[in-house]
Amino acid sequence: MSTPGFGPAESYDERQPVVLLLDTSASMARPAESPRIDELNAALVRLFDGVRLKLRLRARVELCLITFDSRVRVLDPARGDLVPVGEAPADRLFVPVDELSPPQLEASGLTRLTEAVETALVLAGDRYRTLQEQRVQVRRPFLWVLTDGAPSDAHGRRVDPATVAATAQKVRGGQEQGECVLLAVGVRGADLELLRELAPNGALRLEGLDLEQILEAMFRSSDVIGACAAVDDIHEQVSAEMKRQERMRLLEEKHL
Template sequence: MFPTPQPDEAPLPVPYMGFEFDSAQRLPLLLCLDTSSSLSQHGAIDALNSALTSWATSLVDDMALSAAVDVAVITFGGSDGITVWQGCTPLGTTAPEWPHSPFVPAHEFRPPVLRANGVTLLDRALRLAMEVVADYKAGLRAEGLTYYRPQICVVTDGYPSDIRGNFSYAYRELLPDLRKAEEEQRFRLFAVGVGERHTGAEGVLQELAPHYNAWLDGFPFAELLTAMSHSAKATQGGAAEAEFQEIFARLKRRRGGGQVPA
């Protein structure tokens, strides 16, 4: 999936090289973020960058999360359509395979500075996210390491599109795999819309994540990332499904605030 570095290129860092695991179960958390051109309005991309920076600090400050959570970022938008990030380092449009990975320990996570442009290739980004999580789980198992149920959080503020920017139903090709993954508890998927709601857009999120979907007015990225931290803690604590539903319900209840400016 990722080219082998040439002799004159610096090799990609290997997750946890020189890092003491302390036998902690790993908790993979992948953010799949819309950075298409629509995020350039109303200060949305600045709000996202600010929220990511604050969230990264909060992960370091939280001993439980810092010890267990691994973070990866995939963005959809920009000139390449998809960008995989290892912390603040862009890896390109594909992800490296184990032992290299986009995932980094939470205490080492430095978020990228994102820019808004391009179209919304939601289907491609989500498929890649599923592949990245599957590869990482397999790598952890190969190393004899255990892990909690991973979280994938998809955040978008527009319709899924094709490469020309036209609305696309290509995401529906993923639905059988998503339903099977849900049944087998391979990961927990959150699908969240932000900004001005458009007719039919909420339906896309409902199809992707029937149990955890919401459209939030404005761009409350800080609250959203805090909810992901709460969900991670609930996962560590072996919470029942009802607790995750309550975490998401609280997030949905704040949908009336943070309205998009007129």
């Protein structure tokens, strides 16, 4: 039996779907002298190059990349471009990391975070069930959110509490069914209070790590967390690992 993007399913012990949700709103174009979007683009290229050298990650992790600004788009691996979700074949959105080339991201528009999270929940749940139906051993998908701002609605206003609560309920439902784990990382001005509404124990603010280090820690955590770990345990382990990396980075800078 084969799975899109992979060879025979029996050639791999298990799969770890990962959905990476990246904020590409206008705030990512700041600061003017060193835009965060440039840092993110460079970090993605180096990260993907590094992951390709790691056989275990290449064999296990399959990635779906989503961006959100005024629109929510997904990377179509076949086209190498970001497209509206409905324009990409659903069975081709998750592929091995070494078969993906990160797109050149541009910063503009609003921060449609809640729509992006709900899109990721649907895609991750569908992928999880598809692999189970194909009798492929699969871990629950990891949904990683990386954002530097506060979510907005279609008119640029701050997302109302009812919308956040509805999205948070969907996240809880997916986690309770074992179909996903949501982890949110806020950097440089992110609305951590709102992120904690979406992921009460899985929201972090990291100021001491650059974007490349954050992305690397995301992939490493996705790979090493136990397959049967409870959601709260996963959140605790990831938080501890991220904070450890942050402390190490700060110590290194202190002794330079």
